[in-house]
């Protein structure tokens with residue numbers, strides 16, 4: 001590792017207390033879906049203090065921002081998230097379910113760590129640019145509403161990620177591994193049925209039930225599921241059933257549908273079929289249906305070139321030892337969870353080399369996984385992420401870093417409880433160093449970006465990015 005790179009990474013350790021404070025503070029102020037004003041304020045202030053040129057209200061979104069440092073190309077993007085998950089309020093550091101605010105939000109996806117870790121990486125790259133005097137720009141993106149709002153999708157549609165040569169990100173989890181799973185493309189659509197209210201006993205013949213229409217639509221979609229490709233997913237939530245009185249023919253009902261498939265054209269086709277069912281349900285019940293396009297995500301285009309650079313740095317960058325206190329907390333937190341097949345086991349399943357297998361088996365027994373997983377086999381995952389849209393604009397790669405006890409489910413109270421622990425912070429610093437180190441490699445060796453771009457072009461067959469979100473759709477702020 002060059003001395004310039006070592007110095008840059010040491011900027012992360014030098015800022016440790018401030019970074020820990022920020023991450024804890026964001027954990028203490030869980031904000032959901034486009035309401036992340038507190039977190040956005042902290043990030044913008046930190047970026048300005050570090051000399052970054054800050055742009056707020058990106059894509060017209062109050063809590064979307066960017067901070068740039070340096071001049072000229074290459075331009076390296078680092079993506080940060082900071083939103084919380086609704087309904088997951090939970091006290092930190094205890095191995096029992098206990099909400100701080102009943103029904104409140106909580107950091108069940110570790111985005112307090114994600115955002116601050118990414119910021120730390122950007123600060124380290126800044127340090128490198130300053131010391132080396134090399135041309136290049138590092139740009140941190142504050143991306144709101146990853147949970148259910150597709151913040152990056154709107155930012156991508158409106159050109160916020162324009163001019164990037166590559167972008168890097170990470171996600172908290174329970175393993176150290178590069179992310180070789182492509183995510184699913186999706187559409188989120190609200191279906192609204194309008195009927196005619198009437199007394200359900202005295203004059204039912206005058207009523208036309210929007211709730212009936214919605215139920216028939218859902219039933220129609222249940223039948224559709226038999227005749228769609230097996231790797232697609234259609235799920236829904238009834239967000240308004242009309243009312244609480246069975247004595248009224250419900251004049252209004254709505255559902256939110258989430259349609260997922262490996263690629264966008266497949267989602268588009270399914271959407272057309274679901275629309276036909278909604279229209280059929282309206283026809284059957286003599287009601288009217290309206291659709292509102294809420295948001296959409298593209299699938300993630302993987303980039304082996306960048307993933308290899310991240311893998312190398314994951315293996316080279318040092319981590320602090322795990323404290324006994326953290327081990328103990330992890331043990332008690334794990335005892336509260338159902339024994340589940342972890343992502344770790346999933347990744348380990350592909351490893352054939354006997355020595356490597358033995359190493360994995362030893363680590364499998366630990367409370368907090370702490371080995372770097374071998375370079376994984378590329379897979380199609382079932383989750384979706386708004387990072388997908390960025391991955392069509394420039395080469396993008398991500399890592400997962402263990403910040404939580406082994407086997408912790410994402411979006412669980414256990415994930416929230418672990419969000420301020422020593423191992424969470426340790427993971428955050430490690431992730432920051434890995435991203436910074438990979439970015440510095442790309443600044444030092446122009447052929448990395450060249451190859452990564454060529455790979456993106458091959459994988460997308462050179463087709464230009466078209467946002468899946470129609471131009472007139474605005475982010476829905478709950």
Ligand SMILES: [Zn+2]
Nearest residue numbers: 109147410411
């Ligand atoms: Zn999440």
Ligand SMILES: [Zn+2]
Nearest residue numbers: 109111146171
């Ligand atoms: Zn997340």
